[in-house]
Amino acid sequence: MITGFAIILNEEILYVSNENKYPFFEIVLFIEKLVKSINPKNYWRLKNIFFENEKGKERMIIKHLITENNENLFYCITGDFISGSEEADRMLDEYIDKVNANYPNVDAIEKASGKSEFSKIIKLITAYLWNKYRDPIADEELMPNCKSINNKILYCGISTQGLPIISKLYDDSLLQNIQKEASNENKDIFTSNLSAKLATITMNTQIRAKSYIKEIHFDDLGNDGCMKLILYGKINNFSLDLIASGDLFKIKEIFSQLESKISQEEVLLNNFDGDLKPYRALTSYLDEIIHQFDH
Numbered sequence: 001m002i003t004g005f006a007i008i009l010n011e012e013i014l015y016v017s018n019e020n021k022y023p024f025f026e027i028v029l030f031i032e033k034l035v036k037s038i039n040p041k042n043y044w045r046l047k048n049i050f051f052e053n054e055k056g057k058e059r060m061i062i063k064h065l066i067t068e069n070n071e072n073l074f075y076c077i078t079g080d081f082i083s084g085s086e087e088a089d090r091m092l093d094e095y096i097d098k099v100n101a102n103y104p105n106v107d108a109i110e111k112a113s114g115k116s117e118f119s120k121i122i123k124l125i126t127a128y129l130w131n132k133y134r135d136p137i138a139d140e141e142l143m144p145n146c147k148s149i150n151n152k153i154l155y156c157g158i159s160t161q162g163l164p165i166i167s168k169l170y171d172d173s174l175l176q177n178i179q180k181e182a183s184n185e186n187k188d189i190f191t192s193n194l195s196a197k198l199a200t201i202t203m204n205t206q207i208r209a210k211s212y213i214k215e216i217h218f219d220d221l222g223n224d225g226c227m228k229l230i231l232y233g234k235i236n237n238f239s240l241d242l243i244a245s246g247d248l249f250k251i252k253e254i255f256s257q258l259e260s261k262i263s264q265e266e267v268l269l270n271n272f273d274g275d276l277k278p279y280r281a282l283t284s285y286l287d288e289i290i291h292q293f294d295h
Helices: 019-038 086-102 106-112 116-133 173-177 184-208 248-262 277-292
Strands: 002-009 012-016 044-053 056-066 072-079 152-160 163-169 212-220 228-235 238-245
Touching (some): 002 086, 002 106, 012 116, 019 072, 072 086, 086 116
Antiparallel strands (some): 002 012, 002 072, 044 056, 044 212
């Protein structure tokens, strides 16, 4: 079932077809801030966000475009369709084509967005698409698109209620992206900021969308061409966060094993009381998964 359409430009949501889904589309804004801080060259393109709540699972498919003025333009559709559906991709492409037929560039979209006619036209487009694609969308196998599969962990950490607890940077290339020397001080500052942004996404998804964020997928237009993934695991009141690159299925399998092992730790059964010391031993779990990526 298709539940909502949206158009987002930079930090402004220009159109939402379903006001109940507005909080979900807001999460794109928080993710954009995260990506700006680690990917200033704009190689990463937001592609999927997966949510889960008491009603079930939901996916947001996204076409992330960078304009000539270096602005971020997002076309978004939410629904219960699963990653890998070519039908869902066709729907998203048709959505963009029909909007472009009326508003051929981002300037036209931005200029028209403040007028009531804009909402009426986009509403006609989304109603057409809803009717055309409302039957169950095919679930097809998602094939990895890496030129050469090189599974790599970039970051892993644990947070609670928006607060970073432990975090570790495993790939200095993220620092190179922002042209910072890989000194211990720079790594600590970068990791702390990254952990805080990931925790903010988790917290705002829970508060605003009344859901848990599970996965974020990016296409990487950079050198390796591998998909970049952010995976979230819920362990009681804590969030386990992983950023990795490579084969989606292998990474998810390893992350699931990590989540299962670390969730047995007694320290994660209690609420965080402000003392970080009891959590330091958990970094050994984070280090263990590095070896699994080598096989």
